[in-house]
Amino acid sequence: MHPAVGDGADSGGAKRQDTAKKSGAGRSGNGGAGSGRSGTAKKPGTPKSPAATLPVAEVAVDVSLTHLDRPFDYLVPADLADDAVPGARVRVRFAGRLVDGYVLRRLPASDHPGRLGYLERVISPEPVLTGEIAALARRVADRYVGSMADVLRLAVPPRHARAEAAVTSGPAPDPTSGEDATPTVTNGASQDVSAQWRQYAAGPAFLSAVSDGRPARAVWQALPGEDWPARLAEAAAISTAAGWGSLLLVPDARDVARLEAAVAERLSPTAFTTLTADLGPAERYRRFLRIRRGEVRVVIGTRAAAFAPVQRLGLLAIFDDADASFAEPRAPYPHAREVLMLRSASEGAALLVGAFGRSVEAQLLVESGWAKDMSASRATVRERMPRVQAQGDSYAIGADAAAARARLSPAAFAAARSALAADAPVLVQVPRRGYLPSLACAQCRRPARCRRCHGPLGIPPARQGVAGEPDRGQIPTCGWCGVPEANFVCGACGGRRLRAISIGAGRTAEELGRAFPGVPLITSAGDAIRDRVPDAAAVVVATPGAEPVADGGYGAALLLDGSALLALPSLDAAQQATRRWFNAAALVRPAADGGQLVIGVDGALPAAQALIRWDPAWFAAGELADRRQLGFPPATAMISLEGSERTVTDAETELSAPAGAQLLGPVPIETRPGTGDPAEERYRLLLRGPLADRRALAAAVRTMVVELGVRKDAAPPRVQVDPAAVL
Structure with missing residues (x-):
């Protein structure tokens, strides 16, 4: 079995008695909070009687607390016996308040020694939760150290009574018969x-x-x-x-x-x-x-x-x-x-x-x-792929020119002119939208930051500038708080001039419009994304993921600013860069039909070599080997614990990691202003171990979360399994 699959598969009806003892809540639907009195539609004081057949309902209550992450038993009133079917939504009294839940199954008896409460009411007899999805939700919760209630919120959409009445007004069709079973x-x-x-x-x-x-x-x-x-x-x-x-x-x-x-x-x-x-x-x-x-x-x-x-x-x-x-x-x-x-x-x-x-x-x-x-x-593969050139290749057009490593190299211009001459569209991929999204001090080259929130300064798309340097009359704006910075002063060297360190799709389209006058210019980015473009001469500037499909394929594609994608501070920066490049390159015509692709990075880089050879499996194998050596996911199991300094410290103290596991941290992590409490610095603790111990690591973290959850002087940390942003 693959190590990422078999990560614990307690069924939806599993009970953890040890957890129940710690939380003070048994299998009774009262959640350890008193008697089983419940208010139904009957008059107060009217005695209730359980259903004659299968009088016990096992209910998954909508409570996200990990130490209460298990089903609870409730008695089914006789008047609700026909509606409380497995998969139906119900309301139950839990810890003194009414909460939603799902009936997982009906039982003839309960093994809970105490008194059981009754179901309050059946919200809808429609069985929206199937047994397979309930079991899947349990497995996903165990795999990601979460609660089944949180997974069910992702799995089952909120009820809409009018839509439910419209769907259930007629009989359900037989899925094994009718024309729908045969593809046309x-x-x-x-x-x-x-x-x-x-x-x-x-x-x-x-x-x-x-x-x-x-x-x-x-x-x-x-x-x-x-x-x-x-x-x-x-x-x-x-x-x-x-x-x-x-x-x-x-x-x-x-x-x-x-x-x-x-x-x-x-x-x-x-x-x-x-x-x-x-x-x-x-x-x-x-x-x-x-x-x-x-x-x-x-x-x-x-x-x-x-x-x-x-x-x-x-x-x-x-x-x-x-x-x-x-x-x-x-x-x-x-x-x-x-x-x-x-x-x-x-x-x-x-x-x-x-x-x-x-x-x-x-x-x-x-x-x-x-x-x-x-x-x-x-x-x-060679028959279907376009001709690929990297910036600065010795055999590329203009390789010995001074502009060989410019943002738009002679090879890129030659490929674009060739495609436009053949009346074919040209795709230009730009990593970022906007105009000049990032600025730096022109004197010391440090990124320009807002003096109020330290966010990045940039020029919004609506403004115009001069190539290489923003107009002195323009006012940079913070990308986080939106406040203009009219009098920029570099905090490192005191410089007052700014220069562009990244160019967005808007500025790129403006430059290409001047380079290819008379050629239609199409921009696909942000809120203005095009789905398709005709098979005609045009320059299409798009951000990654927003590339339109060209009828007949693009004659050429220019992948600009590749080094900006590879330099992102993320574990999967190279993987995401190659993914975006391959997706764009797949829209280009084969080399036999004149298709060309020019990528703006050094051709010796592994990411560029993967595209030149069209061998993404080779690149992925190399990335996986590097992660095995460095101990990064998915080659190893890793769980991130985040929170305040006290929360992470309590988690580290309470955690009983299995033998062979490593604890990395805790260390402070940077949080973007506006996303958390600025008065409280956040910390992160990483738990790492071999893939074979994934289930043991998850079990240890779950136990720790349960222990902290039942304490009144502590709070569980934010748990994330195999985090992508570990750098």
Whole structure:
């Protein structure tokens, strides 16, 4: 078993009696807070009687405290016996107050020796929480040292009564019958599907496993220029034709729209749905209920859809898994890729992790043997990739010129002119949006900081400047507090002049407009993102992730300021840089059709070599080897504990780390103004150990959190498993 999967899988009905003793709360629904009196719709004083059949309900209460993270038993009143079904939302009295919860199962009796309280009421008899999702929530909570209640808030959307009434007004359809079970593809289209996937050595075998319902797992290395939405749609159609459900995850709404269009060409409109966080409460809940009731077989979505209750799940797929949007920003901070891995292991569904690049985590899956590499041959890759040049290459155009290492080198200009002459669009990728987002002292080159909050100074996009130096009449503005800095004085040398240290998409578009007069200029960044551009001469300036798809592919792509991406103070800076470069390069035509790509970094760097050779697996393997040597995730298990100095100190004192584990810190960490209490400095403690001890580390941290949670003079720290920002 892959080490990232098998991280503890207590079922949704597990009880921890040792925790109960420490918190003073047994299995009774009273939470250790007195008698079991509860107020139902009956008159006060009216005696209640339990249900004749299965009178005990095991309830997951909506309480995030870790020391109370277990189910509690309640008696089911006779008048609620038919509505209190497993998966239904209920209201219960817990520690003297009414809280929400979910019925996990009905039992004939409870092993709790004390008196049980009654369910207050059934909010809705609709069983929104399936047994598979409840078990998954328990596994995710254990994997990320969180509470099941927090995971369930991510898994089940809030109830919307009107939407629920609309969905439940008619009988639920039989998911095994009807036209929805058959993809609307012709025989010729089916042959095209096999031909496209046959380019990958393990492609036909994986699709055969999907059709048979076998839990195959593959890391898919998409070819340059690959129509990945079509490939995922074909896999979903094969799964649907065999009677299985599919769950397809992509980073953002633009990718959802592309994938939805591809699936619509192969399946009937009623056979699939999309599920994203930006849907309104009513529509999201309506679609969730349709999925839970088996009315749709294929679900397309973003991170929010990772817990979608797809019936007869046969295929799980995630594309561009290294995208930061797949990491949940709310506790317990699960990653969508890890959630799908847990679902694949528990529900026996096939898993496909695809991307143009390759994440270090995906490489670990391949090297551990948990997943199989699914790549094309080197001959096919060379046939599909564009011609790649790096800044300063000896064979590049103008390599001996003084401007060879300029931001726009002679090679970049030559590639752009060649593409525009062929009436093809040119893509220019700029790491940052804005105009001049970062400034520095012109005398000592130190970053310019706001004198009030020490935030970075920059020139907003609306202002105009002179190349290389902002106008003296312009007023820089703080990027944090927004206050203009009219009289800048460097705190280090006393200098008063400013220079640009990074150039945004707005300024780049302005410079290119002067360099290529008469050529249409298109900007895609921030709130103005373009989805597609026509197959005609144009210069498209875009930030990473906002690149429009060009009909017929781009004739050339210029990846500017690559050193700025590689210099970011983050553990995965190089991985994120290569991911963005590969995603942009995949939009360029093959070299045989004139496609060219110029990258603005030294060609000797490993990240640049990965793009020149189009070998992201080689780069990911090198990154993984470096992390093994340095002891960084995912090669090792690491847990971050953050909080005030006293909180972290208490956690260190209370923590009983397993043998072989390391404690690093505590050390103060920098917090951005406005994100926390400025009067209290935050500290971080890192717990690190081998992957084989991941479950032991998580158990030790959970025990520590429980111990601090029951104390009145201490507070548990913020816990994050495998943190990306450890530098």
